[in-house]
Amino acid sequence: MNFNDAKNEVLQVLSKTERQHLPKLLEWLKTSDDLDDFLVDNQSVILQSIAEDLRVCLPLEAMAPSETMAIQKTQQKPHPTVHVDAFLYDEEAVDSLCEEGKMSRNYCLNCGSHRTAPLEFISHSFSIPELHFLFHNVLPDLSGKLVVDVGSRLGAVLFGGYLYSAASQLVGVEISSEFVKLQTMAVEKYGFSDRIQVIHADIRSQSALVQNTDVLIMNNVFEYFMEPSDQMQAWLFISQNFRKKGALLVTVPSVQETLALFQDAVFLETFVLSQWIEEVPLDYTVYLKNDTDPDSLKQIHLYRVL
Ligand SMILES: C[S@@+](CC[C@H](N)C(=O)[O-])C[C@H]1O[C@@H](n2cnc3c(N)ncnc32)[C@H](O)[C@@H]1O
Known part of the structure; x- marks a missing residue:
């Protein structure tokens, strides 16, 4: 049944429901965990x-x-x-x-x-509902695209991208060797190596990769893991190398919020002057599992390279 047919059936059921029970039924539709099972997918x-x-x-x-x-x-x-x-x-x-x-x-x-x-x-990783939102509601069809996750940690973005999108290549760059080992283990066990690659490196050494990237994901990458001066260097590296026109950047939190952490006038001026990206508005009003925190989705921001 397509969306319109399903919608009409729901409206029919509502029209046949006794008026006094309607508020309770609508409340149940909005809040009950009973509906979560419909959202479970392979x-x-x-x-x-x-x-x-x-x-x-x-x-x-x-x-x-x-x-x-x-x-x-x-x-x-x-x-x-x-x-x-x-x-x-x-x-x-x-x-x-x-x-x-x-x-x-x-x-x-x-x-x-x-x-x-x-x-x-x-959390230092996206949750499964956030990954679902990212690949189904934030990003467009990724067929033929190269997705890079900066600081891929447990590989959540790579695995989410493999399963929820048609991205042709998903590359994780992770500075910590412990987490590279864990990701590699899961990639091998689940047979994901045809589309996923994990690189053990500091992102600042990966200029060719970043220049070639269509979608760059940056989930709170640097704030907890680098000194402020290194964080600024890393952001400058990203803004100088991630330049493919129309390429997409996903950040948590917003770029503005991240920049506000740095009180270095020269850095901020260089960054602002580069006129590098524009924000793409997102619709956060999607229905996800009931235990999904709507505020966590609002931390996800999308930008297009100009
Ligand atoms: C908050 S986690 C992001 C996890 C993952 N991307 C996700 O969304 O589920 C940030 C990760 O970035 C890594 N990291 C920090 N600085 C990095 C750098 N300069 N190059 C590569 N990885 C880095 C950290 O080791 C950490 O595992």
């Missing part, structure tokens, strides 16, 4: 299976011991914050861990008392 099931494989290879906080800067930056946040990788642990998995006492959504305000406040969670 691709998402494969992504969940990859996440399960990777979970057992990592500690609960899914950080490598070498990531001291990222660990410190998380600990220094004004509000108590923990890293929970959203690709590895969806809301259901977090609930189970909380029930088992292995994780907590709250911290204690006065030790030993019942006064608690919610912990802030940050």
Whole structure:
């Protein structure tokens, strides 16, 4: 049944429903988890299976011991914050861990008392619903395109792009050798090597690749992992090499928000003067699984190279 036929059937059902039950029915349509099963597809099931494989290879906080800067930056946040990788642990998995006492959504305000406040969670990966949104709602048809994920970590973007898009090549560039090993293991196990390649490198050494890229994905790449001066250098590198006219850049958070972190007038002037990209407005009002955080989708921004 196509969309219009389905819509007409739904309207028919609504027109036959007793008036007093309509608000309850509409509320159920908008909020019930019962409908989530309709959104489960084979691709998402494969992504969940990859996440399960990777979970057992990592500690609960899914950080490598070498990531001291990222660990410190998380600990220094004004509000108590923990890293929970959203690709590895969806809301259901977090609930189970909380029930088992292995994780907590709250911290204690006065030790030993019942006064608690919610912990802030940050994730260094996209969740499966975010990947679905990215490849189905943010990006156009990617047939024949080269997609590069800057800082590919667990490979979530690469695997999402393989399963949810027709991109001909997906390349992940990751600076941490521990995460390169994990991605390579999953690529081999799931037979993805015909379209996915993982490179162990600093993105700043990959000018030829970046110059050739059609879609560049940058999910909070540098902020937690590099000193501010290196971050600025990396952004200048991207703006000087990612220049194919019409190519698409996806960032989390927005480029404006990232630039606001740097208080270096010369850098900002060079960056603004380069007149490099324009923002493409996105429609964030899509229906995803009920436990998807709508605010996390709003962090995703799309730009076109001018
Ligand atoms: C927030 S994670 C992004 C994960 C992944 N792209 C996703 O969306 O699920 C950022 C990753 O970038 C890597 N990284 C940081 N600086 C980098 C650089 N200069 N070159 C390559 N990778 C880098 C970090 O090691 C980290 O794994």
